[in-house]
Amino acid sequence: MSEQSPNLDLPYIMPSQAQKHVTHNEAIRALDALVQLAVTSRDLQAPPADPIEGERYIVASDPTGGWSDHGGEIAAFQDGAWAFLAPRTGWLCYVGDEGLVAVFDGAQWTVLDMPIAAQDLQNLAGLGINASSDSVNRLAVSAAATLLNHEGAGHQLKINKNAAGDTASLLFQTAWSGRSEMGLAGNDDFSIKVSADGANWFTGIVVDAASGQAHAPAGLSTGGPFGLAIHNVAELPDAAAAGAGAMVFVSDDLGGAVPAFSDGTDWRRVTDRAVVSA
Numbered sequence: 468m469s470e471q472s473p474n475l476d477l478p479y480i481m482p483s484q485a486q487k488h489v490t491h492n493e494a495i496r497a498l499d500a501l502v503q504l505a506v507t508s509r510d511l512q513a514p515p516a517d518p519i520e521g522e523r524y525i526v527a528s529d530p531t532g533g534w535s536d537h538g539g540e541i542a543a544f545q546d547g548a549w550a551f552l553a554p555r556t557g558w559l560c561y562v563g564d565e566g567l568v569a570v571f572d573g574a575q576w577t578v579l580d581m582p583i584a585a586q587d588l589q590n591l592a593g594l595g596i597n598a599s600s601d602s603v604n605r606l607a608v609s610a611a612a613t614l615l616n617h618e619g620a621g622h623q624l625k626i627n628k629n630a631a632g633d634t635a636s637l638l639f640q641t642a643w644s645g646r647s648e649m650g651l652a653g654n655d656d657f658s659i660k661v662s663a664d665g666a667n668w669f670t671g672i673v674v675d676a677a678s679g680q681a682h683a684p685a686g687l688s689t690g691g692p693f694g695l696a697i698h699n700v701a702e703l704p705d706a707a708a709a710g711a712g713a714m715v716f717v718s719d720d721l722g723g724a725v726p727a728f729s730d731g732t733d734w735r736r737v738t739d740r741a742v743v744s745a
Contacts, residue, residue: 496545501552505561506541509569509576518544525560525569525576526551539575631655640665680710695726700745706734717743 509525513532524542526534533549534542541552541560554560556573568579593600598609615622628635628651636650644665652658657674673682695716698704703715711731718724721744726737734743 496543496550501541504541504559505563508564509562510564514542514549518549520544520547525562539571626650678708678710680713700743703734703743706730706732719745721745 504523506523506525510527511524512527512530512534514534515522515524522544526537526540526542528538530536530538537551539554541554543550543552554571554576556571558571559579560569560571560576561567562569568581569576570579591605593602593605593607595607596610598607600607615624626635626637631654634650634652636648636652638645639647645662645668646665647659647661648668649659650657652660655676657676658670659672660668660670662668670684673684674680675682695714697716697718699719700717703717706713706729709715709729711729713729714737715727715734716724717727717734717736720727720736722736722738722741725743727734727743728737729735735741736743
């Protein structure tokens, strides 16, 4: 009959053995160290200066001092001395300073990949994918591309702000310095802004939220011909609503097809300022 148990190497009390309490207590100490196994750390190569009774560690590789030749073993501080327990394949251990579970694969301790339930991904403080999130950038992704796919129909990317005076935008950067921004920047008008240095910004286009009119505060250069919206006289939009300065191309004016502008009240031909008529 073996004198030790096959899995935990706990000593048996043998027939007619003297000092049975010694063997019994040795087994109890081993069980106290191994059952519900949780260690303080797995990174120390030498014993801590002031260990606490019952404290346990996974001895790191290349150990020194009182832990020499015990790399990978469980070091338990019991009765004022270190006891060492050799792990078996499949042992699990909670590592306190890392907040993870490690498994012994027969050669070394490795982090156990835990299955993630759907509820574990709710209300996360942050998420980093190949990157580190922070208190501002709660979602950080470092990748060559990011794919947001449909689920059988359409797909929307929603950027919501709290109030009109806040900002909801897409910011494009070079070396972390802003170069272009599009969205609702400080109001509810849609705008596109650009910058050469991240400090001085120029607004290229503003689309008025109330009217839908587009403005180019910095000027507009087409680099080629551009077309006006084409209307017949009967279908011209309201000149007052379009606003003074708006332009259209009238296809059936009495004098022939002609560009026209709004003076805030009527549409007038660019050629002679006469009110457009059919």
